[in-house]
Amino acid sequence: MGINVISISSLLLFLLIGIFVVDTDLAMQKKAEVKMLLELANHHATFAVDQVMKTEGVIELVEEEALTRFGDRMLENGGYRLERNNFVPAVTSVTTDPLPFxxxxxxxxxxxxxxxxxxxxxxxxxxxxxxxxxxxxxDGGRLRIRVITERGEELELAPKTMVGPSHVVVAYVDERPFLPILPAHSFPVVSVEEVKH
Known part of the structure; x- marks a missing residue:
């Protein structure tokens, strides 16, 4: 009887460790996919250049058009619909909760x-x-980005060096875990893209 209790306890412990490993892997995959979505959308956004100013040798972003282009690409590539300062996911999106940015x-x-x-x-x-x-x-300014969480924790992202006029997008993934015993997936993601010439 004692051996069965120990083996069941060991099995449960290994199962719990396995769940944590899978959950951590899932969080890393989500981070990579959200980063890729932001990069692709931001790349598309940075083509919103003021053509009149460009003929005069000045590269200037048309911000309203850039946001529209960004939203279009987030919808096309990830199923995210723009609502104010959030991207609302579809059933097929990589995250399940709104993505503030x-x-x-x-x-x-x-x-x-x-x-x-x-x-x-x-x-x-x-x-x-x-x-x-x-x-x-x-050679270009350094961009330092710090995100303060709702718990007051300060997360500092790796600094970026700008090589020209740039469009910066910071998003924060914060979604419920799929099992109550697991921590939420919460992390910032940043994309910095040079405005296209």
Whole structure:
């Protein structure tokens, strides 16, 4: 009897460990897929260039068109429908809960400056709290992005170096676990794309 209890306990322990490993793998796959979706959508968005200014040698993004292009590509590639500052997933989307996002445009006058961005997630929405310009660098400014979670945790993303006017999109995945004993999948994702010439 004692041996059966030990073997059942061991089996349950290995099952629990296996569930955690599968869940972690699932979270990493979601992060990679959301990153790819953002990159593809942002690439498409950065073709929204003001053609009149371009003839004068100035590359400037038309932000309203960029957001439309971004939303179109998120719908085509991932089934996400744009609603205010959230992408609402379809049944076939990689995530199950709304994907809040913020965007920031670094124009042709500012891309050589460092920019320190702070974004706050309150459990439902993502808000750009500040974008503070810093030192000027000849080869392009460094973009530092920090995300403050609803629990006050500060997540700092890897810095990016801009090589021209850039469209920055930060999204935050926060979705319920598929089993109550597991943690939620919560993580920020960023895409920085140079405006196309």
């Amino acid at each position: 913020v965007r920031y445009y670094v124009d042709f006058r500012s891309w050589r400056q460092d920019i320190d961005m702070r974004v706050r997630y309150d459990g439902r929405t993502l808000v750009l709290e500040q974008a503070v310009p810093g030192a000027v660098r000849a």
